[in-house]
Amino acid sequence: MKNSVIVVGAGGAGLVAALSAHERGAKVTVITKEYPTRSQTCMAQGGINAALGNAGEDSVEAHIQNTLKSAHGMAKESAVEFLCQSAPEVLAWLDGIGVPFSRTKDGKIAQRKLGGASAARACYAQDYTGLKILHTLYDRCVAVGIEFLNERYLLDLLTHSDANKTYVSGVLVLNKRSGEAEVHEAQSVILATGGYSRVFHNHSTNSVASSGDGVAAAFRAGAVLSDLEFIQFHPTAMKNSSILISESARGAGGYLLNSKGERFTNELAPRDEVARAIHKEMLKGESVFLDIRHLGKEFIEHELPQEAKLAKLYEGVDPIRELIPIKPSAHYTMGGILVDADAQTNIAGLFAVGECANQRVHGANRLGGNSLLEVVVFGKKAGESAVRHIKESLPLVSALSKKEFWEAKIKEIKNYTNEINFYQAHQELGEIFYKNVGILREENSMQEAVAKVKEMRSTLSKMGVSDKAKEYNTNLTEFLEFANMLELGELILLCAIERKESRGAHFRADAPQSEARFEANSLIGRDMAVRYEN
Known part of the structure; x- marks a missing residue:
């Protein structure tokens, strides 16, 4: 158990945290209830934000201001600054480990504009950005020998307390294969278990695995949760299946149309505004559609191949020639386990990162393209902090x-x-x-x-x-x-x-205005x- 770190969850946040802890000499075990390549990160299609300026003028300061504006006064400015300032270095690291980003004609990483952004800032790999980042990270973890325990369901955290503080000492999981409860001890535990938007069942873009297990376990252990009420609805989920159509489709110039064929909103406004505009049309009895036909067959097949396949498979429409029926669906949980700048919870040795955590960078409404950036920036920080904690931890206790x-x-x-x-x-x-x-x-x-x-x-x-x-x-x-x-x-x-x-x-x-006290x-x-x- 010497220098041991357990990471629960094998999406982008968990894999980056595992690599970060491994690089600092810890023995790392990644525990996941499914398999790493099925993690929710693969559904982040649109891109990862970084002010590189490869597609026009941009700046880190503009990225910071766009993020703060989207957050509606709820983000922590120092955390946002750290996120945005770290982005160029993060992109260079991802590029260096082999993420196959789409390229401009002169070989630079291609960038597109997403909602709420003042510039084309989202670096992308066609419309498979999250999936390609996830697979690259997993390959990297396997190459360096990080241990994976798949098909383990998190039951609870193992903790012990003294007069002043509660400490984590490992996790209790259910081995889905054998049906046995297993104890896994560690000096540090990093939760990277994803969000909780499957509470909305069929009205969520997330996989069935996004059931908030890590957030619930942390709460039972005594962790403080924060901003649970802020749940982002993605404007363009397909009407019948709630399968996501990426914001990249609107970033590329897609239109939102009602039943009369009218455009009724700014397609690249922040997600909360677009979702409410669509909802308003639906309350009028209108159906709402995403129109990308004018982008052309060649562009759609090269830049938006996944969106085209999903529309055909789940809605039975060919977006090259037909409108895609859409609705807003629960997509991302801005709230979660409260953490500090080091990804530390109020339980000693327990860290959280990614969608299960509230790093206070998204506030009341996440800016598109910032979720993938968050998992890498703070995944690195969580791994570093978890290893540093090992030196301070108490002896493990019986579970x-x-x-x-x-x-x-x-x-x-x-x-x-x-x-x-x-x-x-x-x-x-x-x-x-x-x-x-x-x-x-x-x-x-x-x-x-x-x-x-x-x-x-x-x-x-x-x-x-x-x-x-x-x-x-x-x-x-x-x-x-x-x-x-x-x-x-x-x-x-x-x-x-x-x-x-x-x-x-x-x-x-019943309270349509914002109030300073909140x-x-x-x-x-x-x-x-x-x-x-x-």
Whole structure:
């Protein structure tokens, strides 16, 4: 266990953190509930921001100001400055390890303009940017010998406390293959488990794995969560499937049209504004479409090949000749586990990075192209901080009681009755959240959602699993994911109800203006009380 770091999650943030810790001499183990190349990072299609100026004049200062403006007063300026100032160096590093970026005619990294940006700043690899970054990082991790434990579901964090502080000492996971609970000890743990927008079920662009497991586990361990109410809706998810059509399609010149064929908004405004404009059209009874036909067959096939394939596969339309029916869908969670500049939580030795964390760089509305940048910039920082903590950590302690608790809990869950189908309950939860906690919110409807979530939580013992097997029991892990989403769902609602204003992605129909007293981060801990901190 000497100099050991566990990284939970194998998306871009987790892999960068693992490489960073490995480079500093730590023994690193990456634990993931699926497989690294299936991580949500592969869905970040549009690009990664850096003020390189390869496609026209740009500056780091402009990047900083665009990010702060999009954040609606909710970002921490020092964190934003660090993010944007680090971007050129990060791009050089990614280029150096072999990410196959698209190129200009003179061989420079190609850049495109995304919503909210004052310049063409997003470096891209066709419309597969996140996927190609993810695969390159994974290849790098394998090449240097980092250990991967796949198909392990995070049950809880292992912690111990003295009179002054709580410390992390490892993780407890469920081996999905064997069905056994496993203890993995470490001096430092980095959570890179992604966001929680699958609480919206079929109204999310995210994979089914984005169930907030790391955020929920951190909360149970005593970590403070922050800004859970800020959930970004991507304007252009496909209508029937919620599969994402990248912002790169609008960045390339795509139009948004209503049923009458009218353009009704600035397609490159910040995402919260575009999503609300689309929602407004839908409330009028209009259907909304993305039109990229005028970009031409050659451009679409070369620059937007994934978007074309997805439209054909999931909507049955050929975007070279037809309109793509779209709707806004839950896409990115700006809030998460509160961390400081070193990616450290309030639990000693526990770090968080990527979408599960709140580094306070996105504020009330994330700027397109900044999520991939965040995972690399702060992934490096998290790995560095985790190794530095090893020297300060206490001896590891026995986790036997936690293991016995979860073994008994799993046995209990398998004995729950099946009076209520939790898959149907999750679908119902998603519909409630999309309607009551979505693009437009108001007090009464959110209180109705709170009552429903509490009712579901109180009847979990009637939502048993039909599969009693030990090995490969996906029915069990999906139940555990649903339980996490219910736990987080209540916390999201408490934060959204308490913020009695409109700001960025949080828009209250009954409080449509922003208020100075709410220009602060919401915090919530185990006492379930919402407070604010600048």
